[in-house]
Amino acid sequence: MGVTNIWHVMNLTSTPFFQDPLYPGENAQHPIDLFVGREKEARYILDGIGSSQHSRHVIQGAVGVGKTTLLQYVKAEAAKAGYLVDADAVAVTSAASADELRLKILLSAYSALLAHDSSLASNPVMQEVRQIIGMERHRAVSASLGLPAVGSVGGGTSVQRHTGPGALSVQPEGLLRELSKLLFTLDRVPGIVIHLNNLENLAEAQQETATRVLRDLRDTALMNSGFHYLFAGTDDAIRAVITGEERLRSVVNNPGSLEALTLEEVGRLLERRYEHLRHFDNQPVHRPVTPEALGAVYNVFRGNLRGLLLALDEAARILIGRTADPTSGMHLADVGPVLSAIYERKMQADLDETQQNQMRKIAVRGLDASFTARQMEKPFGLKYTATNSALGDLVAKGYLEEAEGGPRGGAQGRPSRRFRLTGAGRIALGGFRSNLEPDGIG
DSSP states (O other): OOOOOGGGGGTBSSOSOOOOOOBOSTTOSSBGGGOOOOHHHHHHHHHHHHTOSSEEEEEEESTTSSHHHHHHHHHHHHHHTTOEEOSSOEEOOTTOOHHHHHHHHHHHHHHHHHHHOGGGGGSHHHHHHHHHHHHHHHHHHHHHTTOOOTTSSSSOOOGGGOOSTTOOSSOHHHHHHHHHHHHTTSTTOOOEEEEEEOHHHHHTSOHHHHHHHHHHHIIIIITOTTEEEEEEEOHHHHIIIIITSHHHHTTOBOOOEEOOOOHHHHHHHHHHHHHHTBSOTTSOOOOSBOHHHHHHHHHHTTTOHHHHHHHHHHHHHHHTTOSSSTTSOBOHHHHHHHHHHHHHHHHHHHSOHHHHHHHHHHHHTOTTOEEEHHHHHHHHTOOHHHHHHHHHHHHHTTSEEEEOOOSBOSGGGOBOOEEEEOHHHHHHTTHHHHOOOTTOOO
């Protein structure tokens, strides 16, 4: 049978529907030059960085809307202006503590400084940073093996507990202040940019706990001169852990919720990818999806770029090179049935029978409808708490998402929590079968 690259028939080296991050540099597999749109938001953040000795910017928006890619672009532009950046973001986890995030910030700053000038490794402050990072890694390995950490009793979790001969004279918050001073001794380096990604993971903890973690970071890490922080998270996460807390809200700049790229911008994004992935320079690229099919999939996912790209890639694996005219691209008449079958099978594999029945009851309200847990109590035959939990499980599985809040009446007068079907949920429940027009599905 052999191994075949289906994309060669379109004169592409690989899938243009990738979701890999974009990175600066000529040798990057997916260069930042492929970035499209977001001019207003990027300008807002870059002006804020350039106009302040230290800053904190938030990018919020729905899952899959492109928050991380925007911040990768901002970091690339900042690097052009001399700012130090770490190519990778600081990963925020649900169990993150202020101590853990300080260490990750320290590591990100250390990596960016070394990338700028490897001779900085001999600097006393940098040596202390390297020591504390090494000690923490040793502690993490020891804890995972059930062994006592160096200088501590048992598998302690805080670097503050290291008290052996190798203990540090300065703790992480002090080292961040020392790195801030070091920055201003470097020639033509206006500052450093630190990117903290996926704040929604932190928000999975109790809101009070999540807010306390960032509040603890405010004075020990976030206000150091020369440091510019970029936070990314869903709307709910940002509201929960940053904008809902006065001491954080007052020091954070927020351009507002990130809107989905327009269909025209998605078209431009794909055109750049086609050109970048051209296999033979002297041959034309055959567009793998028609404008009509692209518009239909865009609408069913409401502009969610991650969902859109995944769906197109799923369809391409079945359709590319296997139609009457292999180079004509995927047509809506083919894409609709293929995606319907794929996502229906996925739902059956992902959800148990009870959850599938719950999805069908949700569909009765309409594939575009939003609803509250209270409205689904009777259809589900459950009490409110159980209904809310069931809807949360469907969110976690990727078939529901949170919609804009409804009339006030929730806890403390906040808008009621509302849900709606994701693109995957709409397709699984017959979104394409019910309406194959590109300007409106479901």
